Amino acid sequence: MGWPGVGSLAGYFFSRSQPSNDSARPDSTSTNPADIQSDSPLSSSDTQDLKETRDHGADVITNLAEERDLESPQSTPKASASNAPPPVLAVPTLSLNGDASNGDGNVARTENARKDQLDPSAVARVTSPSSEARINHATSQSPGEGRKPPTSLSTTTSNNTLSPMPPPPVPRPRQPPQPNRGPPTLQPPRSSASSLRAPPSAAASLRAPATSGGLSSSTLAPTTVKKQASRKVILEPGYSPLDWAARTSNPNNGLRGVGLPAGLVRVTPSMLKMQNGRKGRDAWTSYQGKVYNISPYAPYHPGGKGELLRGAGKDSAQLFAEIHPWVNWDGILGECLVGILVSEHDPQVENGLDAMD
Numbered sequence: 001m002g003w004p005g006v007g008s009l010a011g012y013f014f015s016r017s018q019p020s021n022d023s024a025r026p027d028s029t030s031t032n033p034a035d036i037q038s039d040s041p042l043s044s045s046d047t048q049d050l051k052e053t054r055d056h057g058a059d060v061i062t063n064l065a066e067e068r069d070l071e072s073p074q075s076t077p078k079a080s081a082s083n084a085p086p087p088v089l090a091v092p093t094l095s096l097n098g099d100a101s102n103g104d105g106n107v108a109r110t111e112n113a114r115k116d117q118l119d120p121s122a123v124a125r126v127t128s129p130s131s132e133a134r135i136n137h138a139t140s141q142s143p144g145e146g147r148k149p150p151t152s153l154s155t156t157t158s159n160n161t162l163s164p165m166p167p168p169p170v171p172r173p174r175q176p177p178q179p180n181r182g183p184p185t186l187q188p189p190r191s192s193a194s195s196l197r198a199p200p201s202a203a204a205s206l207r208a209p210a211t212s213g214g215l216s217s218s219t220l221a222p223t224t225v226k227k228q229a230s231r232k233v234i235l236e237p238g239y240s241p242l243d244w245a246a247r248t249s250n251p252n253n254g255l256r257g258v259g260l261p262a263g264l265v266r267v268t269p270s271m272l273k274m275q276n277g278r279k280g281r282d283a284w285t286s287y288q289g290k291v292y293n294i295s296p297y298a299p300y301h302p303g304g305k306g307e308l309l310r311g312a313g314k315d316s317a318q319l320f321a322e323i324h325p326w327v328n329w330d331g332i333l334g335e336c337l338v339g340i341l342v343s344e345h346d347p348q349v350e351n352g353l354d355a356m357d
């Protein structure tokens with residue numbers, strides 16, 4: 001019976017509880033309430049019983065309503081006006097436990113009835129592994145056990161589609177130290193001294209080998225070239241090679257000497273010997289058949305005046321070749337050219353010498 005039946009029953013009791021005395025008359029027209037509550041005090045015609053019933057009418061209505069709710073598991077629990085435990089304790093929990101020993105009474109039984117109606121496939125439709133784990137954990141937990149470690153979680157995940165983690169790699173066993181090698185070190189292995197040397201380069205084959213090794217140098221060029229110390233002198237200011245170049249560039253420089261006829265002079269060896277730079281005369285020298293006045297170049301000579309005058313009055317070809325054969329003689333002393341060297345018996349020479357005197 002639903003709410004309409006309850007309403008009609010309440011109206012029935014309300015009409016019977018009116019102050020008129022004829023309310024004690026049994027209502028023969030009432031059918032269902034009388035049938036249902038056949039063992040209730042309403043079945044008696046005693047007025048005193050009716051008063052008691054009227055005083056406790058509300059409690060009876062409430063009890064009837066609760067019984068109707070038990071008959072219909074789909075109905076929601078309702079507030080009770082009786083002296084039952086306060087409704088605060090009857091708040092349904094989220095637990096789906098089958099045991100209703102927590103004292104919730106009707107609410108617990110209602111929840112049990114709902115749990116019995118749960119479709120197992122509905123639980124299986126839970127897609128989230130964590131949600132499923134929580135559900136399994138809640139269902140497997142008994143009220144008196146408290147919280148347990150989620151043992152069902154591992155079972156659920158192992159049966160799920162998640163792939164298990166790969167096993168850890170097997171550690172390699174350490175090799176015991178070799179008896180002949182000693183403790184391992186970061187230093188490179190020792191080798192012979194010959195392997196530590198740098199490989200010979202291409203230029204190494206051109207060098208002269210060391211003689212201490214007993215090797216024969218017969219197939220190699222002799223190393224007779226000596227490295228001599230520099231014999232250059234410090235020149236006076238204004239007598240640098242650039243200053244000499246500037247002096248020779250002037251056409252009227254007078255570098256051949258004073259009193260010489262124009263053109264080349266025929267010079268005999270005796271005449272050359274007399275021009276040695278002494279007694280106020282210029283120093284002449286010959287080189288490859290030509291006679292040069294070297295007196296103007298003496299202060300510009302890098303090897304010093306003394307070195308240059310070693311060739312005065314004679315041929316300097318040998319000295320020049322021994323010291324600096326790479327030097328361009330004509331390029332430096334071209335403006336100092338006197339003439340050509342001739343034999344002693346050249347008749348034209350005598351005339352020339354007489355003219356110079």
Ligand code: HEM
Nearest residue numbers: 230231232302303307308310311316319323327329332333
């Ligand atoms: C008698 C003959 C000569 C002698 C004994 C002689 C001697 C020397 C000596 C000892 C040096 C120094 C070399 C050094 O330290 O490396 C030198 C350098 C030089 N001489 Fe003479 N010299 C003579 C003739 C000449 C002549 C005629 C010229 C010019 C045509 C000349 C031009 C030079 C030059 C340019 C240098 C510098 C070379 C360099 O920079 O390495 N020398 N000479």
